Amino acid sequence: MSHTPLATPQTGAPAVRFEDFGLSADILRALADQGYVHPTPIQAEAIPVVLQGRDVMGAAQTGTGKTAGFSLPIIQLLLAHASTSASPARHPVRALILTPTRELADQVADNVKAYSRHTPLRSVVVFGGVDMAPQTAALRAGVEIVIATPGRLLDHVQQKTVNLSQTQILVMDEADRMLDMGFLPDLQRIINLLPKERQNLMFSATFSPEIKKLANSFLKNPVTIEVARSNATADNVTQVLYKVEEEAKRDAVAHIIRERGLKQVIVFSNTKIGASRLSRHLEKEGVKAAAIHGDKTQAERMAALEAFKQGGIEVLVATDVAARGLDIAELPCVINFDLPYNAEDYVHRIGRTGRAGASGDAISLFTDKDARQLADIEKLIKHTISRLQLSGFVPPRSADRRPRHEGGSEERQGAVRSSYGRSGYAPRKEKVDPWFLKPYEPAPQSASDEAREDASQPGATKQKAKVAALLGGMPKR
Template identity: 55%
Template sequence: MPFTQLGLSDEIVRAVREQGYTTPTPIQTQAIPAVLAGGDLLAGAQTGTGKTAGFTLPILQLLKDGPKSTPSKSRPVRALILAPTRELAAQVEESVRVYGKYLNLRSAVIFGGVSINPQIELLKRGVDILVATPGRLLDHMQQRTIDLSRIEILVLDEADRMLDMGFIRDIRRVLAALPANRQNLLFSATFSDEIKALADGLLNTPATIEVARRNSTVDTIEQKVHPVDRNRKHPLLSHLIKTRNWFQVLVFTRTKHGANRLVEQLGKDGISALAIHGNKSQGARTKALSEFKDGKLQVLVATDIAARGIDIDQLPHVVNYDLPNVPEDYVHRIGRTGRAGAVGEAVSLVCVDEHDLLKNIEKLIKRTLPREVIAGFEPDPNATPQPIQLRSGNGGGRRQPQPKKPAASAASGASTKSGGAPKPPAKNQPATKASLLHRAGNRGR
């Protein structure tokens, strides 16, 4: 079914075609008509399935003919899209801008790490579609620089990640400020018990869409485990990159400190690498991501939270330098490769400390990952596991309840005629999320 048969206007279809797309993905085929019907929606889709266009396109269609109520002198915010991180928020707003380029709509993105004053000026001039991270949106609400009383559509994007980051209290404060009569769209990579509870309280008899098997990994991704001693991970990674001529390699580490150290080590090996994590300035993060997307940077090292919003066509290699402490994060990580039918490779460097983590991942994805020992990097069969230590505030953004398994944001705002490409899980104990509410307050700001 082409986009022309989904109920979208000629202006929107034209903008989509200019991005090189004529056929919607499965999530778009189901979500677009459901959103256009006006009801609430609960959608489950993995990263890379086209979910962003699945909600931005119908929102543009619903809003293009003007507000339902009498328009005021300044444009009211009519659609609010909440995203967990700065990078993802910027990506979503870019999608709105690109697809709405032929419509008389304005969009803006607001998040922390940059001055709030330019954002205040943007909001004063009027915005139809606002993309925001929870923390910075609350800043505006507290300063009374935003009016949410005219919201017609609310989107919670990557809702599972927002819960994992401790944003549930912030989300509830935002919900309390919105009009009761609105359309709610909840998108999540997984349907955990926490997500179901949130949906039950937010959505009114929603349509439900789940385009991929829960917690599954795509078939186009070649997954492999390389057993290695903990102190030989860096030499092995350099060896793989050089001998296999890898470029555009996204590497995940468990901590910010580990990311920085790995970048230094790779640099000494003659491999260009930069890190993105919460301690990096917004300018540094934007520069690193831009160079990586443009192919100027060979390796991008990231923590889980900072990597949200990385959306690159045909990313060939994802490396788990450290296995994630939450199994669902493995699915999130490797989902950045093998998109749109392209073949991708996901490699995990696993030491003896991580054997239990690997078992949990394999249990989740319901498959045993093939092991391949690289010659010259054979692990010591007599090595004993050591506890995985994490400092508070690590890049993974989570703290596990048991010591044995500790848990391992692009411009100040944009306001243009609105309009990337049709781009296209984690269950912690409630007590763990509650413990994160206070210290997670600055994330997503």
């Protein structure tokens, strides 16, 4: 079920309603079930265009109502054009939606199911890490809509349990992410199985040259829909930075969560091990936490996400598996335990808060080692982020780091504040470095910039080159 609150119309502007799009009564009924009346801007733009059968290149962050923007008109199109297949037994898939992560696929599938619940259309979600049998059974029984991650879908293709020869509509959700993750060959393989004549919808949070190239080769005369300026951060998200010593980061996160009384927060770690460690540390500190990352089983990942949505867990410690697409209602705060390696990921991570008009906080920890990453991020978002002092937090002195439980577990509540001057804590006068306050000046774009990028992110650059080479060999549409 979608948790994305849909926008209320601008005062004074004519209020567009879902009823105005000519959607079938069964779809409107499903929307009414959820209390949705007014489309968000991207929905208002995308729905008519998709209904016309046009290809779409959509630049939209998650939280803009993008999923409904494509799934509602797709459902309508499938209802309007009854399957031409003489033999329903062959059950060709009519619409295919591809996503980069399993969780995103699952979530899109929940939305599609909700919007199509009063229609005869059937859908199934297909991704790895879970038993293949139920997916196979659903595919054999027949579905009109498949939502999938590329790998498992190709697995089904090999098993001949899925028929893509009649697929009229293809959606590539989070296309930039799919490129980052090296899905291009898989995408190519899947697209080769589809009919040449079809409708293509591609969504991407960013408009990189690679994405434009992908759009050029996959889309036919697309309508471009751009809702938020790409690479911009929502201005309803308050971003702050706290400088912390490396060894004090875990305590700092616990402190921030306690101090602010956070009850629902995602903390991003750059590594799977880091995420697990931080999660355990928070648990020890009495904070209900769980980690979600690629080394967890799919069952653990789903359980963590569900517990977080239900409120049984207050802190979800995640790698970038959760950086994009996860739709969690009104997340008030996101914490970057590590600054991300790629500046773009910063935008995606903090996009988890301040959704659909609500305000949010994005808190990032940084150390001396993060200067370059920070500079890259501020260059991308085109402004500086406020450096603040972490009030009341006194990091444990590394020289005197004895076990902090000697006084018994009862004193854990507020221990950081109350333990000044004893058990290894000491107040420290902190001064703001002058460079903190320097206004951001964009560096002149030059060839040396490229060279710097090469030096700082060899992996990312190599990956980009690989994608570029693959894209170069693709046909122009």
